[in-house]
Amino acid sequence: MAPGSTAPTSTHDLSDDQLRQLLREMIGARVFSTRAFNLQRQGRAGTNAPVDGNEAIIVGASHALDPTTDWVLPQYRELVGLQRFGDEVIDRYALYITGHPGGGHLPEPIRVWPPQISLAAQIPHAVGLAWGLQLQDTEGVVLVFFGDGASSEGDFYEAGNFAGVLAAPVIFLCVNNGWAISTPTHRQTSAASFADKAAAFGFPGIQVDGTDVLAVHEAVSAARHRALAGDGPTLIEAVTYRLAPHTTADDPTRYQPDHEVAEWRDRDPIESMRRLLTSRKLWNDDDEQEANDTADERMELAVQRAESAPTPADGFFDHVYATPTERMIRQRAAFRAHYGQEDGQ
Amino acid sequence: MTDTATTASMTMVEAINHTLHREMARDERVVVFGEDVGHNGGVFRATDGLQAAFGSRRVVDTPLAEGVIAGTAVGLAAAGLVPVPEIQFLGFSYQAFHQIAGQIARLRYRSQGRFEGPITLRAPFGGGVRTPELHSEAIEGQLANIPGLKIVMPASAADAKGLLATAIRDPDPVMFLEPLRGYRSIRDEVPLGDHLVPFGQAREVTPGDDVVVFAWSYMVEVARRAAEEVAGEGIGARVVDLRTLVPLDLDTIVQAVEQCGRAVVVQEAPETNGFAAEIIALINEHALWSLEAPVMRVSGYDAPYPVGRLEDRYIPDQGRVAAAIRTTVATR
Numbered sequence: 001m002a003p004g005s006t007a008p009t010s011t012h013d014l015s016d017d018q019l020r021q022l023l024r025e026m027i028g029a030r031v032f033s034t035r036a037f038n039l040q041r042q043g044r045a046g047t048n049a050p051v052d053g054n055e056a057i058i059v060g061a062s063h064a065l066d067p068t069t070d071w072v073l074p075q076y077r078e079l080v081g082l083q084r085f086g087d088e089v090i091d092r093y094a095l096y097i098t099g100h101p102g103g104g105h106l107p108e109p110i111r112v113w114p115p116q117i118s119l120a121a122q123i124p125h126a127v128g129l130a131w132g133l134q135l136q137d138t139e140g141v142v143l144v145f146f147g148d149g150a151s152s153e154g155d156f157y158e159a160g161n162f163a164g165v166l167a168a169p170v171i172f173l174c175v176n177n178g179w180a181i182s183t184p185t186h187r188q189t190s191a192a193s194f195a196d197k198a199a200a201f202g203f204p205g206i207q208v209d210g211t212d213v214l215a216v217h218e219a220v221s222a223a224r225h226r227a228l229a230g231d232g233p234t235l236i237e238a239v240t241y242r243l244a245p246h247t248t249a250d251d252p253t254r255y256q257p258d259h260e261v262a263e264w265r266d267r268d269p270i271e272s273m274r275r276l277l278t279s280r281k282l283w284n285d286d287d288e289q290e291a292n293d294t295a296d297e298r299m300e301l302a303v304q305r306a307e308s309a310p311t312p313a314d315g316f317f318d319h320v321y322a323t324p325t326e327r328m329i330r331q332r333a334a335f336r337a338h339y340g341q342e343d344g345q
Numbered sequence: 346m347t348d349t350a351t352t353a354s355m356t357m358v359e360a361i362n363h364t365l366h367r368e369m370a371r372d373e374r375v376v377v378f379g380e381d382v383g384h385n386g387g388v389f390r391a392t393d394g395l396q397a398a399f400g401s402r403r404v405v406d407t408p409l410a411e412g413v414i415a416g417t418a419v420g421l422a423a424a425g426l427v428p429v430p431e432i433q434f435l436g437f438s439y440q441a442f443h444q445i446a447g448q449i450a451r452l453r454y455r456s457q458g459r460f461e462g463p464i465t466l467r468a469p470f471g472g473g474v475r476t477p478e479l480h481s482e483a484i485e486g487q488l489a490n491i492p493g494l495k496i497v498m499p500a501s502a503a504d505a506k507g508l509l510a511t512a513i514r515d516p517d518p519v520m521f522l523e524p525l526r527g528y529r530s531i532r533d534e535v536p537l538g539d540h541l542v543p544f545g546q547a548r549e550v551t552p553g554d555d556v557v558v559f560a561w562s563y564m565v566e567v568a569r570r571a572a573e574e575v576a577g578e579g580i581g582a583r584v585v586d587l588r589t590l591v592p593l594d595l596d597t598i599v600q601a602v603e604q605c606g607r608a609v610v611v612q613e614a615p616e617t618n619g620f621a622a623e624i625i626a627l628i629n630e631h632a633l634w635s636l637e638a639p640v641m642r643v644s645g646y647d648a649p650y651p652v653g654r655l656e657d658r659y660i661p662d663q664g665r666v667a668a669a670i671r672t673t674v675a676t677r
């Protein structure tokens with residue numbers, strides 16, 4: 001998909017308030033993510049993966065789902081854009097990037113799974129969860145995020161194939177941001193599009209402009225209705241561009257062509273939505289300031305909570321089994337005898 | 346815990362089938378799925394009749410893809426079901442290893458207790474029946490090195506029932522490994538009522554005070570025959586079936602070594618870094634001063650599992666185990 005278009009083109013039946021909320025959450029996602037990046041530079045957070053370029057996809061999808069019935073299985077860039085599923089998501093994100101085990105626990109009733117580092121491994125989980133909803137006649141759909149690179153993994157093909165057989169209520173959302181670290185999409189596949197891969201699974205695959213939050217919202221809404229009607233999965237390829245390094249540990253100037261980055265910066269999903277809402281008199285400088293300040297303050301609070309959260313140094317013994325084995329009990333006792341009950345890093 | 350009033354003679358595979366029927370009837374959350382488990386009843390008939398009894402929603406033939414069989418178990422568990430997937434042969438689980446080691450084992454841990462993984466992944470393994478490549482691998486040592494999994498390896502039909510029922514009711518993932526050589530050759534009395542064998546409790550198979558032989562799964566039968574052989578020579582070999590490798594019954598291991606002073610460990614897997622090495626390390630840590638002789642290890646060899654014409658001499662047999670018993674008893 002060639003860069004060039006500038007603004008969202010479809011608005012469905014979203015109210016003005018909802019449109020403004022989409023933009024607020026997109027701005028929030030980038031603020032949270034940028035702060036996480038900076039925390040890593042200050043030595044206060046571990047390696048983390050910026051969201052820049054993916055905001056419209058995450059927020060658009062999130063608003064097409066029902067957080068009281070539907071589930072989201074992220075890859076690892078999405079938590080910052082999933083506030084609609086629960087305000088505490090951002091607290092868990094702060095724990096996650098600061099290396100606290102609690103970062104993996106998205107508490108009830110938040111229907112979001114922890115980030116998945118093994119690429120595509122979450123896709124079979126999503127199919128299993130959707131299958132479980134189906135078996136129990138529970139209303140709801142499962143949406144799973146993964147990238148263009150992850151679509152090369154066996155898990156994607158195995159899960160897509162089985163999902164088709166089951167007609168499971170699952171939405172495969174492939175975030176094609178052009179790069180898998182340094183590998184461009186044409187080295188990832190020779191298929192004309194990632195959406196085309198759905199043909200092998202026997203369900204529809206569609207491609208949408210991933211910089212257009214309303215287009216993503218519309219596509220996910222349609223896929224959700226299809227799933228709820230019992231018609232099975234949909235593969236959605238949302239095309240965007242990775243506007244930041246792969247992670248805090250990456251230098252994209254080694255491989256991303258400057259002109260390409262510049263072209264896609266003109267299509268920044270947040271800018272596009274801001275232009276649309278400004279033209280409709282739904283957004284002004286005060287709104288912009290407020291959205292940024294609110295996100296800043298929320299992230300500040302989340303980081304404060306994360307940095308003051310107790311971190312027992314032997315916390316890695318917890319939650320391995322429902323009841324620890326006798327060996328683990330002995331190991332933990334030996335650990336405490338040696339180190340005492342000190343706090344972790 | 347066990348209603349022993351009524352028993353019936355069953356082969357191991359019959360005991361497994363009987364237990365699956367009972368557990369599916371007891372708990373409607375139990376879902377059985379895998380390659381050929383439904384209409385065909387499994388290639389060894391372990392799941393025979395389940396689909397007729399419980400329907401094709403709860404007993405599901407899956408596409409031929411081990412990774413997604415293991416991976417969907419994670420999602421089903423999170424949905425509140427009790428998945429009992431089958432990998433047709435344990436050697437094929439290499440194609441699912443990332444989901445078993447990286448996902449199933451870590452579900453509780455990575456979600457810090459939000460999601461439990463009450464998954465019982467059944468898989469036959471072990472050699473001696475002239476299968477093609479990758480049907481016979483004994484990889485329990487690799488699996489036991491993955492925190493979060495429980496490793497269960499029955500050696501009798503009664504234990505297959507009691508341990509499988511415990512596995513299915515356990516809130517954590519269990520690798521339930523069935524010796525395919527024992528499916529029909531192992532036959533014993535199985536309690537027909539509710540029968541649960543707790544994990545982490547080894548079983549004394551034969552009494553003896555001169556040497557203890559530790560084994561699990563089909564190697565228990567091999568060790569028992571070796572013990573019979575040396576009994577004629579006046580050697581009292583106590584065979585201990587470990588039943589579960591994780592959790593492990595350390596107390597019984599230590600007590601047996603203290604009482605016998607000599608030990609042999611038998612495993613079907615290759616020698617290097619197998620679970621026998623773990624047993625020997627534990628004996629060193631907890632019972633070294635009780636030893637009268639070095640602990641002997643009888644195992645497969647450090648070569649890939651061989652093709653049919655070579656396998657009988659690869660797997661530990663009665664003669665090799667008996668020879669190890671004699672050697673350790675002769676050491677002064």
